[in-house]
Each structure stands twice: as structure tokens, then as C-alpha cells.
Amino acid sequence: MGNLKKEPSSPIQQAGAKRAATRSPSPHLHENKKQTQEKINKEENLGGYPSYGRVKACSIAKADRIDENPPVLRLNEAVEGRVKQKHSEDEKSVVFWMRMHDLRIVDSRALTIASDYAREHNIPLIIIHIFSPQDYDAHDRSARRIDMVLRKLKSLKEELEEMNIPLYTFTVEQRQHIPQTVLDFVKEHKSKHLYANMEYEVDELFRDLQVINLANGQEVEVQLEHDNMVVPPFKVLTKSTSKPPMTFNAYLKGWQKIVLDDPTYRDETGRVEPNDKSAKQDLKKLFEKEVPDEIAGFECHDKDKMKELWPVGPNTADEVLDRFLHYKNREDATEASPLGDDAEKDDGNARIKGYAEGRNITTGETTSKISPYLASGQISVRQCFNRAQKLKTGYNMDVTRESGVGMWSQEVIWKDFYQNVLCVNPRVSMGHPFLKQYRFVEWEYNEEHLEAWHQGKTGWPIVDAAMRQLTTTGWMHNRMRMTVASYLCKDLMLDWREGERVFARELIDHDLGSNNGGWQWSAGTGTDAQPYFRIFNPISQSNKADPTGEYIHHWLPELKDIQPPALFEPAKHLSKNEFQKLNYPKPLVDHKFARDRALSRYKKALGKE
Numbered sequence: 052m053g054n055l056k057k058e059p060s061s062p063i064q065q066a067g068a069k070r071a072a073t074r075s076p077s078p079h080l081h082e083n084k085k086q087t088q089e090k091i092n093k094e095e096n097l098g099g100y101p102s103y104g105r106v107k108a109c110s111i112a113k114a115d116r117i118d119e120n121p122p123v124l125r126l127n128e129a130v131e132g133r134v135k136q137k138h139s140e141d142e143k144s145v146v147f148w149m150r151m152h153d154l155r156i157v158d159s160r161a162l163t164i165a166s167d168y169a170r171e172h173n174i175p176l177i178i179i180h181i182f183s184p185q186d187y188d189a190h191d192r193s194a195r196r197i198d199m200v201l202r203k204l205k206s207l208k209e210e211l212e213e214m215n216i217p218l219y220t221f222t223v224e225q226r227q228h229i230p231q232t233v234l235d236f237v238k239e240h241k242s243k244h245l246y247a248n249m250e251y252e253v254d255e256l257f258r259d260l261q262v263i264n265l266a267n268g269q270e271v272e273v274q275l276e277h278d279n280m281v282v283p284p285f286k287v288l289t290k291s292t293s294k295p296p297m298t299f300n301a302y303l304k305g306w307q308k309i310v311l312d313d314p315t316y317r318d319e320t321g322r323v324e325p326n327d328k329s330a331k332q333d334l335k336k337l338f339e340k341e342v343p344d345e346i347a348g349f350e351c352h353d354k355d356k357m358k359e360l361w362p363v364g365p366n367t368a369d370e371v372l373d374r375f376l377h378y379k380n381r382e383d384a385t386e387a388s389p390l391g392d393d394a395e396k397d398d399g400n401a402r403i404k405g406y407a408e409g410r411n412i413t414t415g416e417t418t419s420k421i422s423p424y425l426a427s428g429q430i431s432v433r434q435c436f437n438r439a440q441k442l443k444t445g446y447n448m449d450v451t452r453e454s455g456v457g458m459w460s461q462e463v464i465w466k467d468f469y470q471n472v473l474c475v476n477p478r479v480s481m482g483h484p485f486l487k488q489y490r491f492v493e494w495e496y497n498e499e500h501l502e503a504w505h506q507g508k509t510g511w512p513i514v515d516a517a518m519r520q521l522t523t524t525g526w527m528h529n530r531m532r533m534t535v536a537s538y539l540c541k542d543l544m545l546d547w548r549e550g551e552r553v554f555a556r557e558l559i560d561h562d563l564g565s566n567n568g569g570w571q572w573s574a575g576t577g578t579d580a581q582p583y584f585r586i587f588n589p590i591s592q593s594n595k596a597d598p599t600g601e602y603i604h605h606w607l608p609e610l611k612d613i614q615p616p617a618l619f620e621p622a623k624h625l626s627k628n629e630f631q632k633l634n635y636p637k638p639l640v641d642h643k644f645a646r647d648r649a650l651s652r653y654k655k656a657l658g659k660e
């Protein structure tokens with residue numbers, strides 16, 4: 052790999068490197084960190100994870116302890132037992148805390164309740180959003196994701212201003228100070244009620260528990276709602292065990308029954324109601340504060356490109372969905388915004404209609420590209436599900452695999468499923484495999500290979516094209532996510548958490564539940580995981596996802612003159628001379644060798660070797 056650059060190449064990698072330099076140990080200190088980390092791993096019984104300090108995992112003991120009493124259940128209890136506050140004359144406002152996952156003002160459960168309370172008592176509604184760089188760091192948030200949040204907040208601020216509602220944003224540097232800072236704000240604005248939708252990551256659940264505990268002693272009532280899933284966590288239970296099912300098919304069955312029995316789960320709440328005009332004057336200072344252009348340490352270096360590819364505005368998420376439900380597939384859309392202006396409305400040939408058969412093809416617009424908008428809550432899961440279901444024919448609810456509507460609805464339910472997995476087994480978001488038997492897989496730690504994979508220089512065109520799509524656009528097609536993830540874990544034998552982290556730092560649609568679920572599925576360590584012995588072959592994946600080679604040609608112009616099948620494995624098909632002229636790397640590892648190595652390592656972890 053002599054042609055591999057050590058310097059971060061994509062803007063997002065540069066941002067990551069800068070952040071790493073300021074906030075976390077430099078990647079170049081990995082060698083020094085290795086010993087310390089190995090010591091910690093040994094001490095904490097993490098054996099088998101010799102890490103370079105990159106992979107974050109808490110001790111097994113701690114993960115098991117948190118799993119035994121999942122924080123979401125504790126939070127549910129705390130919400131039930133909260134100290135209630137009655138409205139009185141001295142209550143002058145009500146506060147809604149908007150989070151990174153619910154950036155919208157329509158169909159947001161807690162926001163609607165807050166808005167109703169404000170109307171009922173004739174007091175103004177205040178909306179706040181907190182920037183927490185420490186949390187972004189802890190969750191490896193990408194600068195692109197943060198940039199999209201800022202752009203959306205700016206747009207919301209303008210919209211809300213028309214409705215006399217202030218959207219006030221501020222940064223809290225030390226995340227441990229967030230609970231009290233929020234309560235201080237609530238009290239300062241003479242409010243006794245704070246509303247928010249729950250976030251399901253472990254840190255956030257513990258933070259919210261603390262908010263409630265503190266509020267109980269400070270005459271503030273905190274009400275938290277389940278909003279980020281159609282069916283809240285721990286609701287779907289298997290008949291035989293009364294436990295949440297951990298396979299998708301069983302979950303889907305239970306999910307469907309619950310929603311059919313009680314259609315209110317699908318009910319959308321309306322739009323936030325305006326404040327009285329007087330709020331503009333009374334809360335002048337809050338209106339005056341601008342949403343910042345960037346957050347220090349998370350500057351987005353390809354901001355303009357992101358803005359062009361993933362625009363935001365009052366109705367953009369609705370429009371992106373609309374395109375998928377009612378417009379034709381644009382053939383040349385590999386690097387285009389889902390809102391490009393050359394789309395043709397055609398209900399008879401709408402993209403969703405071809406989804407069941409076409410979703411694995413990487414060229415054109417075979418999927419919705421709604422994920423950046425869904426992950427940041429610019430549109431709700433309910434809205435997506437309901438709007439697709441409106442197009443169904445002949446069923447009460449279509450979640451079958453036979454139709455485009457059914458298949459797409461199932462995919463949306465996968466999002467719910469992975470949120471549920473996160474809530475039921477919090478260890479998965481703390482660096483632990485869902486299948487505990489895979490705690491001791493022996494991974495390779497190879498900085499060069501990781502870097503080559505990240506930069507799209509593995510020598511396997513389908514993997515490289517996909518990784519360049521990721522670093523250039525912040526998004527990757529689902530089949531490609533599975534392909535590159537399988538390649539990282541099973542061909543390069545690199546720890547899935549390394550890949551999970553790279554994705555988190557690059558993706559504009561990063562969602563902890565879906566990302567973790569996708570990575571663990573690919574590594575064979577998760578729910579529904581493909582078994583360890585199923586190893587994606589880059590050539591069959593190329594044939595399946597990019598039969599004409601158009602996707603590879605788009606992302607790897609150096610291979611533009613080569614056609615399939617040579618395109619899928621040029622090092623094998625071309626003469627030495629021809630191959631050298633391409634300036635394209637040879638495969639990092641031989642697939643057959645890698646396959647045998649992976650099988651042996653997994654078997655060893657299972658005690659079969």
C-alpha cells in the first residue's frame with residue numbers, strides 16, 4: 052500500500068483529525084495507547100479486545116449492570132412518579148426542549164402537549180435547543196450531521212418567529228452541567244413545566260433521569276414523551292416469554308398487531324400553535340439570539356456541497372418523501388440531491404412502486420434518501436409510515452414484502468426495531484456485541500488497512516466506489532453499507548466498532564440505533580445477524596448491485612474504460628501492464644485467504660476450534 056496517504060484526505064476526515072487533535076488523543080498516539088488500553092481491557096475483563104485506544108467499550112461488568120435495569124424503564128418510572136406542578140398566576144411561560152432527533156414543529160408529541168398547555172393558560176411557549184460538544188464527541192457525531200442540525204434550526208427559527216415563538220439555542224460545554232442549566236433557564240423564565248421527547252441513547256437517558264430528579268426538588272415538572280418510534284420501546288412482547296423479541300420478523304408481527312389493535316399509535320399530532328404577539332416584546336432577548344453558523348471543533352468543511360445535496364427548509368423533508376411516493380426514478384442521480392429539479396411526477400411509475408424489486412440497485416433513485424431527514428426528525432416515522440400506507444391497495448395495513456409500499460414500510464419499521472434493541476440491550480451502544488459469545492473474536496488492528504478502506508483504496512472496486520460515495524456525499528446506499536461493512540469485518544478482519552465509528556463521523560444520516568444495528572448485523576454479532584460463515588463476496592455484490600458498472604464508473608473514474616466482469620476485479624482480469632497503467636491499488640487481501648481466516652477466528656470465539 053505504498054500509495055496510501057497518511058494525511059486525512061476528505062474534508063470530513065480533516066475535520067475529524069482536527070477534533071481528534073483538540074479533544075481526544077491523536078491517532079498517532081495509538082501505539083503508546085495500545086499498552087494502556089490492553090491493561091484496561093485485561094483489568095476490566097474485556098479480554099480479546101487489544102485496542103489502539105480507538106474502540107470505545109465499557110467493562111463487561113458495567114454493561115451487564117446497565118442491561119439488567121435498562122435506563123429507559125427507569126426513565127419511564129421516573130416520568131410516572133414525577134412531582135406534578137399546577138399552573139398558577141406566577142407561571143409566565145412553558146418550555147419545550149427540542150433535541151437532535153426531533154427538529155420539526157408538526158407531529159411532535161411533547162411539543163404539541165407543551166403548545167396546548169401554553170394556549171390553555173395563555174402563556175407563551177419557548178423552544179430551546181442545547182449544543183453539547185462533549186456529547187457530539189462521545190457519540191462521534193459527524194460535522195455534517197451537526198451542520199444539518201444548525202441549518203434546520205435556522206430555518207425553524209425563522210418559521211417560528213412568524214408565530215411569535217422564540218427558538219433559543221445555547222451551548223453547554225460540560226455535559227454534566229446540562230440538567231441544572233436547563234432547569235435554571237426554566238426557572239429564570241418563570242416556568243414550571245418542561246417538555247421534551249425522549250432520546251434513547253444511554254447517556255441521554257441518564258441525563259434525563261437526572262433532569263427529573265433535580266426538577267422534583269425545584270418546583271419544575273418535567274414531562275417526557277415517546278415520540279421517536281411508532282411503537283414505544285418494550286411494548287412489543289413475544290407471547291411465549293413476554294419479553295421483547297430480538298428477531299425482526301417476530302418484532303414485525305408484534306408491532307403490526309399492536310398498531311392494528313390500537314391505531315392511535317399512528318395518530319399524528321398537529322402543528323404547534325402560535326404565541327400571542329406580545330411574546331415578541333416580552334421575550335425579545337430570546338428572539339434576538341441567532342443560531343450559530345458552526346460549533347467549534349465540528350466545522351463542516353464541505354458545507355456547500357452538503358447544502359446542495361441535502362437542502363433544508365420548512366417543507367424539504369415532505370418534498371423528499373413526496374418525490375419517492377409520486378415521482379419517477381431519475382436514471383442519473385448517483386450524486387444528485389433528492390430534490391434535483393429534473394424529476395417527473397408520475398404516480399403510475401412512482402419510485403416506491405419499484406422498491407421491492409429495485410432497492411438493491413445502487414444507480415438511479417431506487418430508495419427514498421429520506422434518512423438524513425428521518426434521523427434528525429425533520430419528518431416523523433409516523434408521517435413516513437402513514438403517507439406510504441395511503442398508497443396501499445387491498446390490505447388493512449401493508450407490511451408485506453410483495454409490494455413496494457409494504458417493503459418500504461417494513462424498512463421504516465426496522466428503524467423502530469433497532470431503537471428497541473438499543474433500549475432493551477443498552478450494552479450494544481456501549482461497545483458490546485449483542486451476541487455475547489462474540490465478545491472474544493480476535494480482530495486485526497491495522498491502521499493502513501483501515502485508512503485504505505476509509506479512503507476507498509482497497510483494490511475492490513465495489514467497496515471503493517461505496518466508500519467514496521460516503522466520503523463525498525455523507526450518504527451510502529444500504530446494500531453498499533452492508534458490502535463495505537462485511538468487507539471490513541470479514542475480509543480485513545478489522546473490529547466492527549472501528550467501522551461503526553468511521554460511519555458515525557462521515558454520515559449525514561447517522562443514527563446510533565440503525566448504525567449499530569447495521570454494523571452488528573454485518574459483523575455477525577447482532578440481532579438477526581447474518582451468520583458468521585456468511586461472507587459477502589465483492590464480485591457477487593457487484594453483479595447484484597451494479598450489473599452495468601455505472602456506479603463504479605461514477606465513483607472510480609480511473610476505471611472508466613473497463614467493463615464488467617473485468618471491472619469487478621481488475622487485478623485478476625487485466626495484464627500486469629494494463630493494470631499498472633490504471634493507478635489503482637491491488638486488493639489488500641486475497642478474498643479466499645480472508646474468508647478462511649474469518650471463519651477460523653469466529654469459530655475460535657465460539658469455542659469450536
Ligand SMILES: Cc1cc2nc3c(=O)[nH]c(=O)nc-3n(C[C@H](O)[C@H](O)[C@H](O)COP(=O)(O)OP(=O)(O)OC[C@H]3O[C@@H](n4cnc5c(N)ncnc54)[C@H](O)[C@@H]3O)c2cc1C
Pocket residue numbers: 410418419420421422423425426462463464465466469527528529530532533536554558560561562563565566567568569570573
Ligand atoms: C452498516 C450499516 C450502517 C447503517 N447506518 C445507518 C445510520 O447511521 N443511519 C440510518 O438512518 N440508517 C443506517 N443504516 C440503514 C440503511 O442503510 C439506511 O437507513 C438507508 O440506506 C437510508 O437510505 P434511504 O433513506 O434511501 O432508505 P430507504 O430504503 O428508502 O428506507 C427508508 C427508511 O427506512 C429506514 N431503514 C431502511 N433500512 C434500514 C435498516 N437496515 N435499518 C434501520 N433503518 C432502516 C431508514 O430510516 C430509511 O431512511 C445502516 C445500515 C448498515 C448496513
